[in-house]
Amino acid sequence: xxxxxxxxxxxxxxxxxxxxxxxxxxxxxxxxxxxxxxxxxxxxxxxxxxxxxxxxxxxxxxxxxxxxxxxxxxxxxxxxxxxxxxxxxxxxxxxxxxxxxxxxxxxxxxxxxxxxxxxx
Amino acid sequence: xxxxxxxxxxxxxxxxxxxxxxxxxxxxxxxxxxxxxxxxxxxxxxxxxxxxxxxxxxxxxxxxxxxxxxxxxxxxxxxxxxxxxxxxxxxxxxxxxxxxxxxxxxxxxxxxxxxxxxxxxxxxxxxxxxxxxxxxxxxxxxxxxxxxxxxxxxxxxxxxxxxxxxxxxxxxxxxxxxxxxxxxxxxxxxxxxxxxxxxxxxxxxxxxxxxxxxxxxxxxxxxxxxxxxxxxxxxxxxxxxxxxxxxxxxxxxxxxxxxxxxxxxxxxxxxxxxxxxxxxxxxxxxxxxxxxxxxxxxxxxxxxxxxxxxxxxxxxxxxxxxxxxxxxxxxxxxxxxxxxxxxxxxxxxxxxxxxxxxxxxxxxxxxxxxxxxxx
Numbered sequence: 001x002x003x004x005x006x007x008x009x010x011x012x013x014x015x016x017x018x019x020x021x022x023x024x025x026x027x028x029x030x031x032x033x034x035x036x037x038x039x040x041x042x043x044x045x046x047x048x049x050x051x052x053x054x055x056x057x058x059x060x061x062x063x064x065x066x067x068x069x070x071x072x073x074x075x076x077x078x079x080x081x082x083x084x085x086x087x088x089x090x091x092x093x094x095x096x097x098x099x100x101x102x103x104x105x106x107x108x109x110x111x112x113x114x115x116x117x118x119x120x
Numbered sequence: 121x122x123x124x125x126x127x128x129x130x131x132x133x134x135x136x137x138x139x140x141x142x143x144x145x146x147x148x149x150x151x152x153x154x155x156x157x158x159x160x161x162x163x164x165x166x167x168x169x170x171x172x173x174x175x176x177x178x179x180x181x182x183x184x185x186x187x188x189x190x191x192x193x194x195x196x197x198x199x200x201x202x203x204x205x206x207x208x209x210x211x212x213x214x215x216x217x218x219x220x221x222x223x224x225x226x227x228x229x230x231x232x233x234x235x236x237x238x239x240x241x242x243x244x245x246x247x248x249x250x251x252x253x254x255x256x257x258x259x260x261x262x263x264x265x266x267x268x269x270x271x272x273x274x275x276x277x278x279x280x281x282x283x284x285x286x287x288x289x290x291x292x293x294x295x296x297x298x299x300x301x302x303x304x305x306x307x308x309x310x311x312x313x314x315x316x317x318x319x320x321x322x323x324x325x326x327x328x329x330x331x332x333x334x335x336x337x338x339x340x341x342x343x344x345x346x347x348x349x350x351x352x353x354x355x356x357x358x359x360x361x362x363x364x365x366x367x368x369x370x371x372x373x374x375x376x377x378x379x380x381x382x383x384x385x386x387x388x389x390x391x392x393x394x395x396x397x398x399x400x401x402x403x404x405x406x407x408x409x410x411x412x413x414x415x416x417x418x419x420x421x422x423x424x425x426x427x428x429x430x431x432x433x434x435x436x437x438x439x440x441x442x443x444x445x446x447x448x449x450x451x452x453x454x455x456x457x458x459x460x461x462x463x464x465x466x467x468x469x470x471x472x473x474x475x476x477x478x479x480x481x482x483x484x485x486x487x488x489x490x491x492x493x494x495x
Contacts, residue, residue: 087292098288107283
């Protein structure tokens with residue numbers, strides 16, 4: 001699941017993920033992503049932007065981590081937020097990994113490999 | 121535009137002579153892409169003009185610039201992952217038992233390039249639960265290329281570089297922001313000593329417990345590979361460990377090494393080094409997960425769980441499946457564990473443990489007296 005309010009970024013991340021063999025669903029903000037999960041979507045991994053309207057990425061991570069039924073979802077922030085304190089906040093909230101924009105496709109693949117959802 | 125065969129031959133001979141690195145036919149593009157920036161910096165139009173200048177006026181600085189440009193390799197933090205899992209889960213525990221009398225470990229990152237490898241090694245050591253503050257672990261990082269060595273010594277990396285292979289939990293603990301870049305913190309920086317060294321010439325180094333010589337031999341011809349391996353073996357402790365790149369081997373080059381698997385990695389040890397003590401490998405046979413029970417290694421080796429779950433149980437690890445390949449394919453998945461407890465380093469580890477619950481001390485055999493003379 002690619003969650004980003006920028007359609008261009010959803011396109012880029014979607015292409016990278018499809019290229020790595022994933023099926024991709026998209027959501028333009030955290031609230032719509034939650035709605036998709038409520039309706040039964042169970043992504044292996046969610047790539048989550050931080051700054052989005054309606055519900056931001058950190059709120060999304062907090063919401064997902066409160067629910068036992070969504071515990072299996074791996075959460076990776078993909079954001080321009082680059083302050084150390086923000087990274088700590090996201091990890092403490094329950095994000096498994098963190099990629100700072102700009103990134104290369106290899107950086108995404110490396111992080112997915114670190115998380116064990118992609119083989120080295 | 122492609123460089124001429126005479127230009128290519130000159131550069132190829134120069135690099136072979138100076139660094140014993142073989143640039144085979146078909147690598148004209150590599151020579152051009154690496155040397156064109158140097159030519160432009162010198163106010164020249166192309167690589168042929170650069171070579172002509174060097175031929176007309178032998179200039180040691182220019183010669184070194186060319187050799188260094190051709191010897192810079194791609195690198196990333198925790199590159200290939202498996203060697204670092206083997207380091208944290210097999211090699212360091214083994215050395216912690218065998219070096220308990222001196223509590224000193226020497227590690228050499230040969231051909232360290234811009235520093236990602238030695239700093240990855242140092243982070244693995246700093247975060248290891250068995251390496252307490254009483255231990256002195258020194259990482260020596262060497263490279264023939266003085267320009268990248270100077271950069272590595274600064275310990276400063278771009279955003280794109282820290283995005284490659286560095287777990288976020290380690291980044292926030294071992295790095296600090298430096299404008300738009302990230303810089304290693306002093307505790308990490310002080311563990312690594314940098315030194316210019318040409319592997320193709322005789323060298324004198326302290327005896328090493330662990331040597332990382334990865335993706336270096338591939339550039340040498342067979343005779344040079346054998347010579348380098350011999351030199352490296354001479355400065356290794358008799359029960360030391362050598363890591364090579366995934367496509368490299370000592371077989372057919374130096375029969376003074378034994379090939380030893382540790383988890384999914386292969387290490388080479390001087391013949392007669394004896395067995396590696398791997399307590400966790402006696403546990404349940406779970407492919408790729410047995411080592412995770414030690415609590416070390418990279419996040420991908422961890423077991424499933426949510427924020428409140430511990431990790432490292434064999435049962436949990438057993439439920440992990442094989443991850444898909446980078447080219448797509450396998451629909452199966454492996455679950456990562458809960459986010460790292462970045463704000464709660466374990467009491468017995470001076471710098472924290474990034475991948476969750478450290479192994480219980482009860483799981484480890486009692487320290488054995490050292491079998492070899494120690495430093």
